[in-house]
Amino acid sequence: MPGGGSGPPADPEGDDGARLAAIAAASDAFIDAVPDVEALLAIVAEQISRTTGDFCSVVLLSPDGTTIEPVAAYHPDPELVRDASSLLGTTIELAASGPWKTVLGERRTLVIEIDPDHLPENIAPHQARHIQKWRMRQAAMIPMVAQDRVVGGLNLNRLEGSAPLGKADVELLEGLATRAARAIATAQQMRDQKLTASELEKKVAERTRELTAANQFLDSVIENIPNMIFVKDAKDLRFVRFNAAGEELLGFAREQLIGKNDFDFFPAAEAESFTAADRETLQGRRLLDIPEETIQTHAKGTRILHTRKIPILDAAGEPAFLLGISEDITEDRQAQEALARAQQEAMRANRAKSE
Structure with missing residues (x-):
């Protein structure tokens, strides 16, 4: 004390x-x-x-x-x-x-x-x-x-x-x-x-992880879809994304496609047709269904596609991107044509017998 x-x-x-x-x-x-x-x-x-x-x-x-x-x-x-x-x-x-x-x-x-x-x-x-x-x-x-x-x-x-x-x-x-x-x-x-800053950093890191996981999942889905999927910028219609099926169909690596437009890869008439459909989709702000269109590919020659084009709008409701989904229906059309020819041959054969 x-x-x-x-x-x-x-x-x-x-x-x-x-x-x-x-x-x-x-x-x-x-x-x-x-x-x-x-x-x-x-x-x-x-x-x-x-x-x-x-x-x-x-x-x-x-x-x-x-x-x-x-x-x-x-x-x-x-x-x-x-x-x-x-x-x-x-x-x-x-x-x-x-x-x-x-x-x-x-x-x-x-x-x-x-x-x-x-x-x-x-x-x-x-x-x-x-x-x-x-x-x-x-x-x-x-x-x-x-x-x-x-x-x-x-x-x-x-x-x-x-x-x-x-x-x-x-x-x-x-x-x-x-x-x-x-x-x-x-x-x-x-x-x-x-x-507060630490909590914010944690939330940002957590949100980043969530977004990364979501993007990885989306990438996996897009990459494994058997149809060609592509995305174009709405302003100049240049490609900004392609999946593996699109690379295989067109015969180009996505690195060759990104940043380019249709005129860099397809005949002028085809490119004009594709571009016109793109602009119609963006201006109408609604899905455009093209049941059948032909395309000249680099590795597979002429192919027939069933294409759907969808406008992707921004927060203000303005077109930001164009999403395209194309299914290669060439074999289906060829099979249908072969079946039609076979049916015609059968009909001619039946008529010949009856005569």
Whole structure:
């Protein structure tokens, strides 16, 4: 146990220069610790305790203003600090917090005289033991307010043997509380912004993974559809996407097709026909079904396609892309023609027999 409280290193009564110097030194210490809330709270308690020579604890008010919590404490005597550590981290309802309700609710400082041998009956047992053990004679409870928001409060306990708190002491404490409040509010805001940014990054990463998975699924579907699928830009009708079936049908790799248009691969008459159908689809903003069209391919010669063209509209309802789905029906047509020829041959043969 300390041999009585040491009191402030220099009596600030009537010494404005000393008081301002103490506030300036504390402010510098607070600023240096601002990014780290936990470190800042510890520094606030230590800096104010060293400035005044008193036991100092920092109490934070919950964001909803309903509870308080002692979060940091300091005194030059490490044994006192260890003893006080059991008082930290306990959430207390503000309505049942005694003087703190007045200090934080009315935003005014209270200086309370304490008689360790005659404590109020309603004081908590662990607090009573702490006060009696360390012979605390005065408590100064100062609200910490920043930008018109109550952040919490400072609790100063002056020990037996120290000079009573004077007006200048209280003014010094209130100045320190104001600067501590600003630093704590800034640190909390920075922490919240960091958490918000971190949460946003997580959401973006999660959404990116979802979109990647969705695109991979879509790519897999498109690549495995046996019909040719192509996408053209609505502005200049250049190819922007092709699937494997389209590469096989036309006889070109998609790298050769992307960025080109119909006139780069097909005879002029065919290209004109394809382009006219594209523009009709985009202007009409509706599906165009082409039951049969011929196309000159690079590897398979003339093929017959059943093509559907679909306009893809943007958020404003304007055409952004053209989606084409072409089914190679060449073999079907050849089979139908062969069947028709066989039927005609059979009919001629039957007529010949009847004659």
